[in-house]
Amino acid sequence: MIGKLRGIADSITEDGLILDVHGVGYLVYTSPRILSEIILGQEMVFIIETHVREDHIHLYGFLSEVERDWFRLLWSVQGVGAKIALAALGQFTPDTLSQMIAARDNVMFTRIAGVGKKLAERIVNELKEKVALPQSFVVSDKAVTKGAAVVTTPNVNDEAISALVNLGYPRLNAFSAVAKVSAGGELKLEDIIRKALMEI
Helix, strand or coil: CCCEEEEEEEEECCCEEEEEECCEEEEEECCHHHHHHCCCCCEEEEEEEEEECCCCEEEEEECCHHHHHHHHHHHCCCCCCHHHHHHHHHHCCHHHHHHHHHCCCHHHHCCCCCCCHHHHHHHHHHHCCCCCCCCCCEECCCCEEECCEEEECHHHHHHHHHHHHHCCCCHHHHHHHHHHHHHHCCCCHHHHHHHHHHHC
């Protein structure tokens, strides 16, 4: 199994590139974001996820192990194939994907090519227990926390997020703002909403 490749970007295909490794050209599939940043002739190092089937061997390349791990996570969801997983990583960073899962933001996932409402819900539901959240905040079904300290009750946060969404703000933005303003200690609902609006 191939786990890593270092070579020269030789040419770009529709959904990948040919990586020249000492005269051998490997077809490496990767995300649209990475493809858009490739400079032909540049040396590149890819973390490789190798998939072997009876009819083909596919190499999927990533610039970090975190991206590779997210590819595996996304592909583990029923209905998500390699193409959708790469599209997700092309559109969102791993940190943003983590926040989307924490915020239960199904709508943001529907922005990914090939992801409809039902698949977005399945991604969030299946990954919510598997995803490590960014260090800036940690959210569970029971409490919103900053590090290890519970900062307020989930009901108040949920109500504040819901209020902001009803005002027209994207759920992810509302979630991030509420998590940030709640980090200072327990607040009343109106105070959370007021401070979150200022934050947004």
